[in-house]
Amino acid sequence: MNQIKEMEDLFYPKSPKVKAMYDAVLDMVNERYSFSQIKVSDITSRAGIGKGTAYEYFSSKEEIVVKAVLYNIYYNMHRMERVLSGEGSFEEKFYRILDFMEDNMEPLRYTTELLRGKCETIHKKLPMDEERFKIVQAQVKAYVNGVADRYMETGMQESCFTQSNVILRRNTLYTAILGYFVYLTNDYYDGDISREEARRFTYQGMIATLSK
Amino acid sequence: MNQIKEMEDLFYPKSPKVKAMYDAVLDMVNERYSFSQIKVSDITSRAGIGKGTAYEYFSSKEEIVVKAVLYNIYYNMHRMERVLSGEGSFEEKFYRILDFMEDNMEPLRYTTELLRGKCETIHKKLPMDEERFKIVQAQVKAYVNGVADRYMETGMQESCFTQSNVILRRNTLYTAILGYFVYLTNDYYDGDISREEARRFTYQGMIATLSK
Amino acid sequence: MNQIKEMEDLFYPKSPKVKAMYDAVLDMVNERYSFSQIKVSDITSRAGIGKGTAYEYFSSKEEIVVKAVLYNIYYNMHRMERVLSGEGSFEEKFYRILDFMEDNMEPLRYTTELLRGKCETIHKKLPMDEERFKIVQAQVKAYVNGVADRYMETGMQESCFTQSNVILRRNTLYTAILGYFVYLTNDYYDGDISREEARRFTYQGMIATLSK
Amino acid sequence: MNQIKEMEDLFYPKSPKVKAMYDAVLDMVNERYSFSQIKVSDITSRAGIGKGTAYEYFSSKEEIVVKAVLYNIYYNMHRMERVLSGEGSFEEKFYRILDFMEDNMEPLRYTTELLRGKCETIHKKLPMDEERFKIVQAQVKAYVNGVADRYMETGMQESCFTQSNVILRRNTLYTAILGYFVYLTNDYYDGDISREEARRFTYQGMIATLSK
DNA sequence: CATGAATGAGATTTCATTCAT
DNA sequence: GATGAATGAAATCTCATTCAT
Numbered sequence: 001m002n003q004i005k006e007m008e009d010l011f012y013p014k015s016p017k018v019k020a021m022y023d024a025v026l027d028m029v030n031e032r033y034s035f036s037q038i039k040v041s042d043i044t045s046r047a048g049i050g051k052g053t054a055y056e057y058f059s060s061k062e063e064i065v066v067k068a069v070l071y072n073i074y075y076n077m078h079r080m081e082r083v084l085s086g087e088g089s090f091e092e093k094f095y096r097i098l099d100f101m102e103d104n105m106e107p108l109r110y111t112t113e114l115l116r117g118k119c120e121t122i123h124k125k126l127p128m129d130e131e132r133f134k135i136v137q138a139q140v141k142a143y144v145n146g147v148a149d150r151y152m153e154t155g156m157q158e159s160c161f162t163q164s165n166v167i168l169r170r171n172t173l174y175t176a177i178l179g180y181f182v183y184l185t186n187d188y189y190d191g192d193i194s195r196e197e198a199r200r201f202t203y204q205g206m207i208a209t210l211s212k
Numbered sequence: 213m214n215q216i217k218e219m220e221d222l223f224y225p226k227s228p229k230v231k232a233m234y235d236a237v238l239d240m241v242n243e244r245y246s247f248s249q250i251k252v253s254d255i256t257s258r259a260g261i262g263k264g265t266a267y268e269y270f271s272s273k274e275e276i277v278v279k280a281v282l283y284n285i286y287y288n289m290h291r292m293e294r295v296l297s298g299e300g301s302f303e304e305k306f307y308r309i310l311d312f313m314e315d316n317m318e319p320l321r322y323t324t325e326l327l328r329g330k331c332e333t334i335h336k337k338l339p340m341d342e343e344r345f346k347i348v349q350a351q352v353k354a355y356v357n358g359v360a361d362r363y364m365e366t367g368m369q370e371s372c373f374t375q376s377n378v379i380l381r382r383n384t385l386y387t388a389i390l391g392y393f394v395y396l397t398n399d400y401y402d403g404d405i406s407r408e409e410a411r412r413f414t415y416q417g418m419i420a421t422l423s424k
Numbered sequence: 425m426n427q428i429k430e431m432e433d434l435f436y437p438k439s440p441k442v443k444a445m446y447d448a449v450l451d452m453v454n455e456r457y458s459f460s461q462i463k464v465s466d467i468t469s470r471a472g473i474g475k476g477t478a479y480e481y482f483s484s485k486e487e488i489v490v491k492a493v494l495y496n497i498y499y500n501m502h503r504m505e506r507v508l509s510g511e512g513s514f515e516e517k518f519y520r521i522l523d524f525m526e527d528n529m530e531p532l533r534y535t536t537e538l539l540r541g542k543c544e545t546i547h548k549k550l551p552m553d554e555e556r557f558k559i560v561q562a563q564v565k566a567y568v569n570g571v572a573d574r575y576m577e578t579g580m581q582e583s584c585f586t587q588s589n590v591i592l593r594r595n596t597l598y599t600a601i602l603g604y605f606v607y608l609t610n611d612y613y614d615g616d617i618s619r620e621e622a623r624r625f626t627y628q629g630m631i632a633t634l635s636k
Numbered sequence: 637m638n639q640i641k642e643m644e645d646l647f648y649p650k651s652p653k654v655k656a657m658y659d660a661v662l663d664m665v666n667e668r669y670s671f672s673q674i675k676v677s678d679i680t681s682r683a684g685i686g687k688g689t690a691y692e693y694f695s696s697k698e699e700i701v702v703k704a705v706l707y708n709i710y711y712n713m714h715r716m717e718r719v720l721s722g723e724g725s726f727e728e729k730f731y732r733i734l735d736f737m738e739d740n741m742e743p744l745r746y747t748t749e750l751l752r753g754k755c756e757t758i759h760k761k762l763p764m765d766e767e768r769f770k771i772v773q774a775q776v777k778a779y780v781n782g783v784a785d786r787y788m789e790t791g792m793q794e795s796c797f798t799q800s801n802v803i804l805r806r807n808t809l810y811t812a813i814l815g816y817f818v819y820l821t822n823d824y825y826d827g828d829i830s831r832e833e834a835r836r837f838t839y840q841g842m843i844a845t846l847s848k
Numbered sequence: 849c850a851t852g853a854a855t856g857a858g859a860t861t862t863c864a865t866t867c868a869t
Numbered sequence: 870g871a872t873g874a875a876t877g878a879a880a881t882c883t884c885a886t887t888c889a890t
Contacts, residue, residue, distance in 0.1 A: 036248030175391030460672030603811030
C-alpha cells in the first residue's frame, strides 16, 4: 500500500511543465513513434518549453520517456479502479475495461515493449539503478494484478463463472483483452464482424473458458 | 498463389552473405535489440562480412531488417504449414503451434511492432514505395490467415467445436496463442501453474469459446 | 601607491556575499578544479546564495573567478608583507615564505596559469578591456616584485650574500621557491629527503647562487 | 625497459591522421588554448579531416588530448636523450637542454597542469582506468628521471660539482630549468638581463648549489 | 536586492552511408 | 564483388545568463 504511495510520489507530476512533457510523450506514443524516433526537441517543442528545460526535471531522454509511460499506467489504472469499484454488473464493467483499453492501446503496447526490450542502454541512463527499477516494475505489476483480481472476484460473486484459481482467472481476463485487440487490429473494421459482436464474443469466450 | 511466388523471389536469400545477415539480424532480435539498437556494423560483423558489403545487397539498414523479419516469417510459416498438413490430431497440432510460437516469440513480437510503428522514417528508406509495401504486408497476412483457416477447418472436421464463422475461429486461435504468451511472460514459471497446465487450459479455453 | 589603492578598491569585497563567492572559488581552486570545471552554480551553492545573485555583483563567470584569484593574491601578499617587515632573520623569514607558499600553492599555480592562458575568451567577458586588464596585471606584478625586492635587500644588509643586481636577486628568490615546489610535488614525501632537508638545501642553494 | 616499449606502442601514431591530430592539439597548446578551449571540431579541421574521423581513432576528446601530450613528451625526451648521450661538455649540454625547454615550454606546462588537475572528469572518459593511467604516468616520470640522472652523472664525472645525492642533483637540475623559465616569462626581454646572461647565471647557480 | 526556473547556443558523440582501393 | 576508412548530419546534453516574481 505504501509502495503505491511511493509510486505516487515518484510519478505524480510536480510541475505543469512536467505534465506537458508527459502529455507530449504520450501523444507521440499514440502516433506510434518508437523510442528512438522520439526526439527531446520534439518533446519540448510540443510541450511548449525550451529544450534545456527538460534537463531541469530529468537527467536523460530515457528518464523522461520511462516516467511518462509509467505515469500513464498509474494514472489510468487509478481511473479504471474507480470505475470497477463503482456501480454496474460484471459484464457491463468488462465492456468498460474494453473501452478503456481501446483508448489506451498504444501506450499499453509501448509500455510493454519498452519494459521488455534490451534495457542495458536504457538502464545506464536512468537515475535509478536496475535493482530499483525492477522494484518499481514489480510494484506496477502487483498493482495491476490486484485490480484485476478484485474485479474477477466480483464476477465469481455474481456467479458469472466457476473457476476459483486466481491466476487462471486473471490470465483469462488478460487473454480476453488481448483477444479483443486482435479484432481491433484485424477484422472487425472490414465489415465481417461488428465491434459489438467482437465484444460480446470476447466476453462469452472468457466466461466459457472459466466455467465448469 | 503467384503472390506467394513473388514473396519467395523477394525473400529467398540469393547469396550466403544475405542469409548470414538475416541470421545476424534475427539473433539480435532474439536478444531483444530494438530497431535502433541494431547497428549495421553489428549485423556485418556477426555475419562475418565487411560493412560496405551490406550495401551491395541492400540499399539501407531499414531494408535489411524488414526483409530479415519478413524472411523469417515466411520461412517459419512454411515449416509450420508442413507440420499442420501432416499427421496428428487437432489438439496435438495445437501444441505443435505453441511449441513453434515459443521458439519464435521474439521475432514475432518484433515483426508485429516493426510493422505497426510510425513508418514514415522506415518507408522513406525502403526501395519499395508505401503502396508496394502494403501489398507485401497484405500478402503475408493473407498467407498466415490461410494457414490458420485450413488448420481450424480440420478442427471442425474432427468435431472439436461447432463455430462455423471463419473469422471468429481464426481470431479465437490467435487469441489462444496470445493467451499462452500471457503465461509465458507472467506466471507459469513462478510455480503456480505448470507449463503443461497452461497449455491444456489454453486449449480448452479455445474449444469452449468455439463450442455451442 | 595609488595604483595599489585602486586594486584595493577593485578587489576588497564590498559585501559578505562577494566574500563568500571568493572563498567558494578559492576552495575549488584548492581542490584542483580547472576554470571550466568551476560552475557558477557550484560557486553560488557553496557560497550559500542564489544563482542569480552572482550577476548582481559580477557580469560574468570570468569576472568572478579572475577577481577571486586576484583578491587572493592581494590579500595574501598583504599578510606576507607584514611578516617580512616584522622581526626575524633573513633565513627565518625565508622559511616563513615557504610556509606561506605551501599553504597557497594551488591558488598561486592557478593564478599563473589563468593569467597566462589564451585569454581572448576570457577578456571578451571581462568588464575591463584588455588594456585595462594588462594594467591591473602589471600592478599586481609590480607589487609582488616590490615585496620581494625589499625582502632581498634585508638579506644583503644582513650580509647573507653579495649579489647586488636587483633582478638577479629577485629571480633567484623566485627560483628557490619554485625549487621547493619541486620537492613538494616530487620526492620529499617518498622518504629520501625530509621536508626540513629540502628547505635547508633550498635556502643554501639560493645563498650559494647569490654569493661571489 | 619494456615499460618504455609499451609506451612506444601506446603513443607512436599508427596513422598519419592520428599524427595530424596530435600536431593540431600541440599547436593549440602552444597557442595557449586550455583543455576546455580546445574543441574537437578545431582539432579535426586543423588536421584536415572530418569530425567523425576523430572518433574512429579515439573514444573521447579527453583521450585525444591526453595522448597527444604524452606522445609529445615521449617524442621529445627521445630526441633529448640522443643529444645528451652525444658529444659535448656538461655545460654545453645544459644549454641544449634550455634550448629544448624553450621550444617546448607550452606543452610541458600544459602536461604538468593536465596531469595535476582534478581528474575525475577526465578519467571517466579515458579508455584506460585510473590505475592504468597512474602506471603510465609513473613510467613517464621514471623515464624522465632516468634521463636526468644519467646526465647529472656525467657532470659529476667531469668534476663540475661534488654533490653525490642523486635526488638532490636531479631536483637541482629541475629547479635550474624552472629558474630559466622565470627569466623567460619575466625579465630577460625587458633589457635588464640578456638571454645569454640569464643562461650563464642559471648554470652557475646550479653548479654553486651542488658544490662543496 | 535576491532568487531560481527557464532558456538556447554550442559542445560532444553516434552511426548510416559512401567510395577509393 | 568486397572492403573498411572516412564522413557529416543529426542527436543528446551542459551551463552561463536572463528575468519575472
